Amino acid sequence: MRILISADIEGISGVCAPEQTVPGSGEYERARRLMTQEVNAAVEGALEGGASEVWVVDGHGRYRNLLIEELHERACLISGKPRLLGMMSGIDCGTWHGLFMIGYHSRAGAAGVLAHTINGSAFAEIRVNGSPVGEYFLNGAVAGFFGVPVRLISGDDCLADEAAAVFPSAEIVTVKEALGNRAAVHLSASMAHQVLREGAYQAMSRAVEPLVVPSPLHVQIDTVRAFHADLFAMLPGVERVSPVCVEFEAENPVLACRTLNSLSAMAASL
């Protein structure tokens, strides 16, 4: 059984401040080590639960956070940017038994530690077919497009509530409780690893189904500022809805994510 792990940093226990998510400080160096350790705990649980192969996808920021020298010896690492499938790179490489999402966070516009969807500076809210969504939904839909079910999701309690509504059969591991956007009650690192390892083990035998999103996907983006919408409307296929809202249609979740990631990269040019 092969398991793909998509890893982010905002939902890691001990992480609650933007400084911890951006390279250039000692706080970031601590956070990336905590991220690597939580991933390792999930790898251990997956192996104990019967996984024969585990790949880990670095999915935060520049996609170069995980410390390969401290990564579990049995895991392979996907890192580096840009990548066509972004946080879901590798999902098209052979047959997977399931996807784990580690260190994930709640959606833009909602409660939870460091809540955002793809790009907190540009996207105030993303809706798919009318419902606000987070990265867990978009990436789960990409996995579903390839027939792969989400087996495990970890992050704070706000993510847990959102994810339970989308993936009711998945194992959900809560490693911290949000006290606000930049504050939380964290489990100790060793306890977070313990619950992740146990959750990953349990996740291996769960009966889960791939998330299927009806085609086409109607995607609306509320932008943080009107100039973001000015920029996004330049991309063919993206239509202006209001001064701070644009929309587009995508045939499938992969194409929706490719457009969203492209818009996010465009926003970085401003």
Ligand SMILES: [Zn+2]
């Ligand atoms: Zn992130």
